[in-house]
């Protein structure tokens with residue numbers, strides 16, 4: 001159970017709040033996971049009063065629950081904790097009003113001066129809000145781990161647009177906050193299946209001994225989506241797949257796969273190990289970017305039987321845009337454990353399937369006992385961690401096909417979350433908000449994690465930016481990406497695992 005606290009959502013009228021944060025908070029309350037004394041404050045220019053905010057939030061919660069219908073009694077209990085605080089992000093008077101509201105709620109709801117601020121606002125407002133929180137005396141420095149009167153700030157992604165802006169943002173916010181107060185969120189890390197990478201590796205005896213260059217041939221991490229950019233053209237034109245997915249989600253997942261066993265499970269120890277992975281990723285020289293990185297954009301095609309427009313035909317996208325919707329990377333980790341083992345990362349929109357998975361391909365058997373069989377029948381083992389959908393883990397191995405002849409075929413041992421536990425995994429935002437209330441920052445990104453991940457992708461972004469509007473490869477919507485990505489693999493005598 002989390003301690004009593006007030007949660008302030010900046011940007012409470014926005015999309016993220018309505019679709020994710022509010023439903024997550026309500027679900028936590030419905031399952032008795034919210035503190036028994038808590039208050040939720042919505043801060044936005046568009047807020048007016050408690051009644052209007054509660055009505056809007058009820059609607060959002062009902063939409064999130066879907067046809068099953070909202071639990072009315074639970075909602076009535078929950079809604080009494082919701083309070084509106086209209087205000088502007090750059091207006092000190094609004095923050096003085098927020099302080100007065102929080103002081104009042106401490107008395108009314110018994111929240112004991114514990115405060116969690118959630119910045120669900122455009123990135124350009126992160127620094128002004130943090131500055132104003134500091135100036136209003138709302139975030140006493142060093143109070144992130146205090147027993148009572150703690151203050152913490154959750155900051156949404158994206159954290160910076162490149163290495164320079166991320167570093168500048170870190171410097172700005174650390175003017176008002178100490179690192180123990182800063183919770184940089186990557187909701188991917190809140191997914192059960194992502195956390196299960198740690199449990200699989202360090203909660204079992206059989207995997208860790210083979211989790212290294214001697215037994216692993218390559219690691220492939222894929223995050224593919226069938227959807228295009230939808231109505232997010234304006235946002236996507238500024239971001240692109242490298243900034244939107246690779247710099248954060250894929251590198252974070254890679255770190256969990258590649259890190260050394262931490263000596264304990266506390267936040268800093270785990271994050272120390274992840275940071276070592278990022279530091280060990282071999283820098284890609286500017287002039288060699290094309291050998292290690294491929295970008296591409298979807299053209300017109302067919303996805304799931306339906307015709308799909310190309311990226312340049314989407315709304316709010318420039319007709320000569322070179323923003324990438326696909327990235328494939330080949331990264332090497334210069335460490336004792338991973339020397340010589342490539343990590344292939346790729347993400348794309350308008351792919352044939354929506355899936356996120358980590359595939360660990362093991363080395364070939366050292367001696368081919370069944371010489372007369374074609375080599376493809378004696379495929380190396382593969383461990384696939386399915387992060388979504390159909391969350392689970394499968395291990396493939398060769399088995400004899402029944403019959404008088406010797407024929408080997410790959411089969412799988414399969415674990416499925418839904419079948420084994422009969423329950424859906426806890427949604428990421430629920431888990432992460434709960435952790436922040438409890439003061440557990442293990443699943444949040446530390447300042448060095450942000451810096452190091454930007455450092456990994458920056459040379460690639462620079463090389464691409466230097467080419468201006470020169471055309472980039474195009475792949476048909478509904479395909480697994482451009483030929484250039486296949487070439488990247490072929491140079492290593494390998495092929496992508498396309499499921």
Ligand SMILES: NC(=O)c1ccc[n+]([C@@H]2O[C@H](COP(=O)([O-])OP(=O)(O)OC[C@H]3O[C@@H](n4cnc5c(N)ncnc54)[C@H](OP(=O)(O)O)[C@@H]3O)[C@@H](O)[C@H]2O)c1
Pocket residue numbers: 010011012013014015016017044045046047089119120121122123125156157158
């Ligand atoms: N939506 C998602 O699924 C998602 C996923 C991952 C990360 N995020 C991140 O979460 C943050 C919020 O995203 P969102 O999708 O909720 O954005 P949004 O729908 O545009 O909402 C933005 C909120 O911020 C407020 N705001 C403050 N300054 C603003 C400005 N200059 N222009 C427009 N609105 C401003 C708006 O409230 P008032 O206008 O009422 O003040 C609104 O409540 C962003 O940093 C985004 O990158 C969102």
